Amino acid sequence: MISRNKLFALILLLLWGVLQQCTVTNDDIIQKQLFDLNWKFSLGNHSAAKENGFNDINWRSIDLPHDWSTDSALIDSLKKAEIAEKNTETGWYRKNFEIPENWIGKKIVIEFEGINGQHEIFINGIPAKNSENGKQHTKVNLTPHLNPKGNNLIAIRINVTKESDLTWKAETGIYRHVWLVIKDNGRNP
Numbered sequence: 001m002i003s004r005n006k007l008f009a010l011i012l013l014l015l016w017g018v019l020q021q022c023t024v025t026n027d028d029i030i031q032k033q034l035f036d037l038n039w040k041f042s043l044g045n046h047s048a049a050k051e052n053g054f055n056d057i058n059w060r061s062i063d064l065p066h067d068w069s070t071d072s073a074l075i076d077s078l079k080k081a082e083i084a085e086k087n088t089e090t091g092w093y094r095k096n097f098e099i100p101e102n103w104i105g106k107k108i109v110i111e112f113e114g115i116n117g118q119h120e121i122f123i124n125g126i127p128a129k130n131s132e133n134g135k136q137h138t139k140v141n142l143t144p145h146l147n148p149k150g151n152n153l154i155a156i157r158i159n160v161t162k163e164s165d166l167t168w169k170a171e172t173g174i175y176r177h178v179w180l181v182i183k184d185n186g187r188n189p
Contacts, residue, residue, distance in 0.1 A: 028184035030106060035178040036064040040094045043068065049092045050122035050155045056094050065114075066093075069172040091117075093156045093174055104148045107183040112138040114176030117160035124153055143185075 040059040048054050068091055099108065110121075115136055121129040123145035129138065146152050160172050 029181060030184065031180075031182040033180045033182070035095075035097075035110065035180045038095060039064055039066070039174075041066060041068075041091065041173075043089060043091050045090045046092055049094060049157070050120075050127075051125045052151070052153050054094075059092075059094070064093075064178055065175050066173050067171050067175045089160055091158045091160070091173055093158070095154050097152055097154070098150065099146060099148060099152065103182055105185060106143075107185045108142045108146060109181045109183065110140050110142055110154065111179040111181055112136075112174060112176070113178070114171065115156070115158065115174050116171045117158040117173070119156055119158045122153075122155040122157075125155075139181075 039062050040056045041062045042049070042056065042059040046054070049056070115131075115138055119129075119131050119138075120127060121138070121140055123140075123142050124147060126145045128142070128145060129140045131138065142152075142154075156174065158173060
């Protein structure tokens with residue numbers, strides 16, 4: 001029979017060996033920046049909204065998080081426009097941005113803490129992610145689609161189903177924070 005001290009030493013050695021195999025990293029994150037400010041939003045099926053040249057000047061300027069199920073200005077405008085009878089609604093979010101010179105050659109990932117509804121994410125008009133699920137935490141590697149020395153556009157199309165005439169499911173749209181995560185190149189998002 002193994003003595004108590006030997007058993008304790010054996011457990012410590014096993015634990016030390018297991019811990020040596022575990023590496024806790026931050027995926028070489030260089031910077032994590034909040035990306036919530038200065039978005040544009042519009043309700044409706046604007047099929048060309050994914051394109052850089054699309055005119056969104058009449059869209060609402062918003063900051064995220066944005067839950068269009070509780071957006072009283074949007075609900076009032078729907079009542080006036082009498083389009084509340086549709087069972088499915090499409091909303092678009094757009095944001096133009098430039099990347100700093102010191103990010104060139106780095107991996108740039110956008111991280112959505114929560115998007116509710118079936119959604120497509122476009123970077124400079126190119127599809128980057130498609131999801132058929134609702135409420136999700138989503139990460140997308142922007143790097144292959146970015147213009148490193150000029151304007152970039154991220155556009156998100158979200159489809160949701162209403163529960164009744166004017167009631168959407170709770171937390172509709174981009175209902176949590178959005179982050180840009182800058183990493184050393186070569187890591188997965």
